[in-house]
Amino acid sequence: MTTIVDELTTRLGAAQVLCDAESLRTHRRDAWVLSELDDLEQVAVAAPACVVRPRSVEDVVTLVNLCRESGTALIPSGLLSGVCGGVLAGTGSVVLDLSSLASVRSIDTHDLIGRFDAGVRGSDAEQRVNTEGLTLGHFPQSIELSSVGGWVATRAAGQFSTGYGNIEDLLLGLEAVLPDGSVYRSKDAPRASAGPDLRHLLLGSEGTLGVITGVNLALRRIPEARACVAYYIPDMPAGFEAQRQILQSGWNPVVLRQYDAREVGRLFGKFRQGNACLLLVVHEGPQLKVGAERAATEELVLGAGGSVAPAEATEHWFAERNRVPTFKSFLESGVIVDTIEVAAPYSSIGQLYDAAIGALGKIDGIWNGSAHSSHAYRTGINLYFSFAVQPKRKQDLREAYRSCWRAVIEASLGAGGTISHHHGIGRVRRDWLEAELGAGGFAALRQLKSAFDPRGIMNPGVLLPARD
């Protein structure tokens, strides 16, 4: 019997189909802390059949067709920086490693369009457009670890999203191989009213509805001016109110980040002032706008009870902003840490914060439960919770972890908030997706999945439970 590996090797070439133990081990999962824990504890883990590194979109089509015809699970992956278990290859599955498609296709300096293979590393894309005086305007903390295709697949948000929008606002064109083997290529026109916007089938689909192979982004010119400013805020509600006033007044600083007193102590110890919270602000744009916006913002923050803090606090964040902590050393000392981002309207964000921090505080062995906001909108704002918990026994790490997740997600749902702001669903949030979308929305998602991937081969177990 010819196996899928044989068939792939014949069709794509041996160099494209990796079966060595090291390749299987390093490509089988993303950076989800529970997967890290499995590896650390040498839990018997599933092994995919192979890792495929395509040379072209045509290779991806060949792969998708072979997997569909043979009923083989196909796990699209980028640079594996996801933290929700969106990549976790089961036994016998095929991992599609899109990092082999990493060409910058073109940079259009007139229309401000950057066209990239899906596997291009974010920081490579940014550096490349920088040489033309342009910027992506999209700066996830993971920019050095994640791919442009991954950004689209997970509906990512960057640190400058308050001013520049999230990935769905920056995405102009999309190329994707659908589960039936057809290739969808949207236009690079700025806007259309031509039926449902099909790009949104793939945005956030996390590999379950197709394989994103090309990403065209609307770029920006590198702004003329930037100003980093910081404020002390007496408490979280006062800071939420200040941010609401700023955005509802028609200003849009590119960055608004508000840290609670715990995080100020942990991350900004040098700038600590009693129990004050910190609000970091970055203004960018034409010099005239930056000056006007900075003055207006300061007036609103002071009016909400804030006071000017050293700008070095914001500059410190700016310099350190892409440092991604690793989970491993914590796990080795019996502590499990993670972050959970949610969002809610302004009127309930205070309730959400209090409920989540309160519930985290009641968990046995909790070291830290804290939060900051990092993405603000006219109607509401996100919160990015961090937790660290050390159960008495190492074998209770997973249960302690689940308890922390339940604490935050249930607090968010109870306050009318979302279960995710920008990390996505993967496996860690899967059981709450029905509560997020409602019965009607969840049924619609199932219908989408059945229609586009009737054999259920595309990243099974992500968003929806895998079929039996």
Added chain:
Amino acid sequence: MTTIVDELTTRLGAAQVLCDAESLRTHRRDAWVLSELDDLEQVAVAAPACVVRPRSVEDVVTLVNLCRESGTALIPSGLLSGVCGGVLAGTGSVVLDLSSLASVRSIDTHDLIGRFDAGVRGSDAEQRVNTEGLTLGHFPQSIELSSVGGWVATRAAGQFSTGYGNIEDLLLGLEAVLPDGSVYRSKDAPRASAGPDLRHLLLGSEGTLGVITGVNLALRRIPEARACVAYYIPDMPAGFEAQRQILQSGWNPVVLRQYDAREVGRLFGKFRQGNACLLLVVHEGPQLKVGAERAATEELVLGAGGSVAPAEATEHWFAERNRVPTFKSFLESGVIVDTIEVAAPYSSIGQLYDAAIGALGKIDGIWNGSAHSSHAYRTGINLYFSFAVQPKRKQDLREAYRSCWRAVIEASLGAGGTISHHHGIGRVRRDWLEAELGAGGFAALRQLKSAFDPRGIMNPGVLLPARD
């Protein structure tokens, strides 16, 4: 045999089910000029079985279920201001008149969320939020004739979209009855990464994938300041370049409208200056921003070869902007007129303009072929063509009309442009939708339709051809 009308009357009450000739006549179609022409020429037209005016979302569910079970075509309609044939009820079909659901559900002045029944008239919604010091920020020319649900169903754009975004940017939450009778209600949270954004199944679906019953919009505070400014521009390319420079520099005037010389003569005769084009600009926002943006914009426009024109030109447009011309008097004198909006990247918009105007000029009996831009983006811009054609014989009106459409759409497709910017597809653009979406995208749209509406009852003949 019980008919669908009997069943609807029993279930919903006689007052909700209209069968009189006048109701059938006035509700059977939108404002598409070819439908107007059919009426005028007393072409034998199809008659729907009835018009249903629901009192509640539950009534809509009942109706959708009865139509699905009986295989009856269901034609959702709002205020019938569409101009693409999106509503054209066939014989035996049921027209769903959503104008009976016209309550303002709530206005949240803290979170800036307006919640509306789908049938609320745009100008009523705007006036209601105005009383709270708020605005929708969405001003289609049809605002007095169209419903908030219609805006979502057609992916509408307003006159202030350059600053405030299109309907997809303003839509926060959505309520819709899906063809299987389930109700989808999205959250009002500002943003989530929780799978594909299901609101985009309905945005632009034009009644083919479900019935939009509720629309929650992210509002704005009425801005502190407004400035109306006008410039002369030597020709269309110079104006496109000025707009590109303005938006790519990081400014965002709420309105940028550029009229070619023909339209200046026709619509702004008093302000005409040789063959110059007119660029109308409206700045809105905090006073400080308006001042800075106005100064920077002026510098860029003058740098692109423009000169200051009387601000009265923009004020004149502002005062007259919601006057919607009627087709009937033209048709009676043997002239057919229409508008066609498309969009393209900056690098090809000049080619698109020249090709479309050139092709229109070659059509027998053409009176006018002209255009203005009205929605600008960082990467490209729209064009809104107007044509008037008078064939030698009245019986050739339809063919002359089709020739004008072909001229513009083929010019747009040839230049990499879209087939629509914001009016939608309806019937008039249906034959070009495959060219717009590409083979892969068009197949995906068909899959969506089959999955959500397997019996093909939802607005058959719109977006896709009706089944045999």
